[in-house]
Amino acid sequence: xxxxxxxxxxxxxxxxxxxxxxxxxxxxxxxxxxxxxxxxxxxxxxxxxxxxxxxxxxxxxxxxxxxxxxxxxxxxxxxxxxxxxxxxxxxxxxxxxxxxxxxxxxxxxxxxxxxxx
Amino acid sequence: xxxxxxxxxxxxxxxxxxxxxxxxxxxxxxxxxxxxxxxxxxxxxxxxxxxxxxxxxxxxxxxxxxxxxxxxxxxxxxxxxxxxxxxxxxxxxxxxxxxxxxxxxxxxxxxxx
Numbered sequence: 001x002x003x004x005x006x007x008x009x010x011x012x013x014x015x016x017x018x019x020x021x022x023x024x025x026x027x028x029x030x031x032x033x034x035x036x037x038x039x040x041x042x043x044x045x046x047x048x049x050x051x052x053x054x055x056x057x058x059x060x061x062x063x064x065x066x067x068x069x070x071x072x073x074x075x076x077x078x079x080x081x082x083x084x085x086x087x088x089x090x091x092x093x094x095x096x097x098x099x100x101x102x103x104x105x106x107x108x109x110x111x112x113x114x115x116x117x
Numbered sequence: 118x119x120x121x122x123x124x125x126x127x128x129x130x131x132x133x134x135x136x137x138x139x140x141x142x143x144x145x146x147x148x149x150x151x152x153x154x155x156x157x158x159x160x161x162x163x164x165x166x167x168x169x170x171x172x173x174x175x176x177x178x179x180x181x182x183x184x185x186x187x188x189x190x191x192x193x194x195x196x197x198x199x200x201x202x203x204x205x206x207x208x209x210x211x212x213x214x215x216x217x218x219x220x221x222x223x224x225x226x227x228x229x230x
Contacts (some may be wrong), residue, residue, distance in 0.1 A: 042205065042220040043160070058217075092159055104148055104209055106218060108160040 002027050002097045004109035012115045014084055020079045021112045024092035028073035031096040033106065034066070038089045049076040049093075083116045090114070121208055125223035130229050135193040137224045140207035142187060146208040149182060151191045152219070154203045163191070163204075193226075201228045 003026040013019050023032065027095050032049040046066055047055040053066035070076045090113050094106040120142045129135045141149070147168055152160040164193045166173045166189075167179045179192040189206055203223040 042222045043207075043218075045217055045221075048217075094160075105150065105162060105165055107162060108152075110159040113157075 002029060002095055002107055004095060004107060006091075006093060006094065006109040006112050008112060009110065010113040010115075012117065015084050015116055017083055018075050018079055019083065019114060020080045021091055021093075023076045023078070023109055025074045025095050026043065027097075029095040029097060030073070032070060032076045033094045034076070034078045035092045035094060035104045035108075036089045037092060038109070046078070046091075049078075063072060080114065084116075088114055088116045121206060121219050121221040123204075123206060123224045125222060126225050126227070128227040128229065129196050133138075133196055133198060133200055135191075135196045135200070135226055135228075137191045137193075137204050137226065139189040139191075139221050140187055141189065141206070141208045141219075141221075143208055143219070144184075144187065148209045149180075149189050150207045150209075151178075151180065152205045152207060152220075154205065154223070156202075193196065196228050198228045198230060201226055209224075 005024045006102050007022045034046040035043045036046055037043045045058050047057040047068055049068050049070040051070045054117045065081050067079045090111045092111045094108045094109050097107055122140045129194050150165045151162050151163040154160050164175050164178050164180055166182050171182050177194045181190045203225050204221050205223045207220045209220040
């Protein structure tokens with residue numbers, strides 16, 4: 001199956017700054033997604049990263065706060081802008097791997113643990 | 118609306134079976150999934166079941182799906198201390214949002230030696 005890596009694995013940031021998280025896949029995938037997991041909570045989909053076009057955001061998430069890039073079929077970035085302590089979360093990217101049976105199945109990266117002070 | 122519910126905590130003794138339960142609301146879900154999250158780690162896909170199946174077995178894992186009651190369960194046979202983790206069930210959303218997964222709150226499994 002696809003191997004997914006994320007950078008950075010963790011970071012501590014000051015409020016008001018921005019952080020860009022990278023997601024790299026070792027094979028071409030059609031669908032890439034970004035999720036947020038707030039402390040002690042479940043995962044919530046932020047957006048679908050579309051290759052060559054603007055990301056599709058879920059209700060409650062906006063492009064100005066979470067700009068996303070998807071320049072090709074193996075790479076995506078998520079930026080958390082103008083951070084506040086409420087943005088402290090684990091941010092995970094996931095991909096659908098069409099080479100696997102159950103092609104809608106999503107596989108997750110290791111996550112980026114963000115703490116905003 | 119979309120909702121996936123799980124009990125928050127389960128404690129078992131090593132060697133016993135664990136059963137983690139999940140209910141969901143979206144009857145148009147194509148697949149239902151179980152993911153495992155160990156402390157400080159990302160999500161590991163454990164297994165999935167297609168919505169037209171009622172059971173799937175994979176080594177120590179057995180998934181049961183009751184589509185009528187919208188109930189999903191994960192049974193872990195011979196539970197080991199290494200099975201201690203948070204287990205999330207998830208459903209694939211209906212047709213309007215391709216790829217969207219709705220997750221439950223997660224069940225923390227504690228395995229006592």
